[in-house]
Amino acid sequence: MGLLDVVPTGVLTGDNVRKLLNYAHENKFAIPAINCTSTSTVNAALEAAKKNQSPIIIQFSNGGSAFFAGKAIDNKNQEASILGAVAGAQYVRAVAKAYGVPVLVHSDHCAKKLLPWFDGMLDADEKYFKAHGEPLFSSHMLDLSEEPVEENIETCLKYLQRMAPMGCLLEMEIGITGGEEDGVDNTSVDNASLYTQPEDIWEIYSRFSKVTDLFSIAAAFGNVHGVYAPGNVKLHPELLGKHQAYVQEKLKTDDNKPVYFVFHGGSGSSRQEIDTALKHGVVKMNVDTDTQWAYWKGLKDFYEKNKDYLQSQVGNPEGPNKPNKKYYDPRVFIRASEQAMIDRIVDALDWLNNKNVL
Numbered sequence: 001m002g003l004l005d006v007v008p009t010g011v012l013t014g015d016n017v018r019k020l021l022n023y024a025h026e027n028k029f030a031i032p033a034i035n036c037t038s039t040s041t042v043n044a045a046l047e048a049a050k051k052n053q054s055p056i057i058i059q060f061s062n063g064g065s066a067f068f069a070g071k072a073i074d075n076k077n078q079e080a081s082i083l084g085a086v087a088g089a090q091y092v093r094a095v096a097k098a099y100g101v102p103v104l105v106h107s108d109h110c111a112k113k114l115l116p117w118f119d120g121m122l123d124a125d126e127k128y129f130k131a132h133g134e135p136l137f138s139s140h141m142l143d144l145s146e147e148p149v150e151e152n153i154e155t156c157l158k159y160l161q162r163m164a165p166m167g168c169l170l171e172m173e174i175g176i177t178g179g180e181e182d183g184v185d186n187t188s189v190d191n192a193s194l195y196t197q198p199e200d201i202w203e204i205y206s207r208f209s210k211v212t213d214l215f216s217i218a219a220a221f222g223n224v225h226g227v228y229a230p231g232n233v234k235l236h237p238e239l240l241g242k243h244q245a246y247v248q249e250k251l252k253t254d255d256n257k258p259v260y261f262v263f264h265g266g267s268g269s270s271r272q273e274i275d276t277a278l279k280h281g282v283v284k285m286n287v288d289t290d291t292q293w294a295y296w297k298g299l300k301d302f303y304e305k306n307k308d309y310l311q312s313q314v315g316n317p318e319g320p321n322k323p324n325k326k327y328y329d330p331r332v333f334i335r336a337s338e339q340a341m342i343d344r345i346v347d348a349l350d351w352l353n354n355k356n357v358l
């Protein structure tokens with residue numbers, strides 16, 4: 001039985017999200033969440049999913065959302081980020097079905113100071129829900145991992161109560177992921193807080209599941225956002241197995257993977273580390289830094305290969321009057337970026353055991 005026997009193509013919400021994540025658990029694969037900043041990067045992510053016959057997650061960060069709407073829009077009250085995230089989600093909804101793959105539309109890390117962005121997206125979800133019976137987005141992420149644990153959980157619960165009736169999933173973060181992401185710098189935190197404890201996972205699970213089962217947890221197991229030279233922090237994805245066992249024991253259930261885990265800061269992880277994470281119920285892995293590099297490298301390689309044709313509108317090694325339009329047309333050089341990004345996403349899909357699963 002393939003995934004399309006379980007869920008439809010296009011943007012999924014509510015029960016279909018639950019079905020997709022359970023299917024991923026059963027078949028030990030994860031879905032990469034690709035950070036997108038434009039229709040070009042959205043299309044590249046969808047094309048990679050189509051090529052690999054895989055489900056995919058399109059994810060908009062706070063800054064990426066503002067960029068999607070355009071740099072001319074003032075973002076002092078999060079207007080540009082709200083507008084851009086909503087426009088991005090609507091764009092994904094407009095084209096996703098044509099690619100023939102299941103898609104989740106998700107918003108990335110939202111720290112405390114960015115909550116007006118979160119509220120704005122939920123307003124759009126509620127409006128969409130009134131008209132269509134489902135939220136605009138499949139899911140959102142709240143990152144209050146920098147706040148005290150109780151405040152983190154309480155705030156998430158408050159939002160969960162607003163999201164659950166629409167069938168919109170909440171991803172939360174506990175413990176501290178090292179590194180720097182979208183302006184939040186965790187490069188100097190102490191080592192102990194880089195590993196979440198099973199008691200914390202149970203605290204979250206037991207309280208959230210009284211509201212809904214549509215939530216996922218990004219736990220810290222030594223992961224670092226972005227790409228850095230190897231440091232003192234070691235990745236311990238096997239800790240996720242301990243969390244699952246702890247929750248299973250508390251619930252007295254046969255389900256050995258009751259928790260949907262999310263892998264942040266996975267750039268540069270080894271294949272073995274990823275396999276361990278998949279085995280212990282990671283259903284989503286964020287991919288950003290590596291696809292940014294791929295998008296740039298696609299353009300860089302294109303330029304280096306065609307340098308002599310990219311110095312002026314007319315005139316190249318074939319003659320002083322030869323036109324260069326077919327090299328500087330954005331459809332050509334942006335396409336080179338897209339193709340490199342597609343190749344990198346296909347690699348991520350393969351690593352996440354997410355190939356030909358439809």
Ligand SMILES: [Zn+2]
Nearest residue numbers: 173177218264
């Ligand atoms: Zn994170």
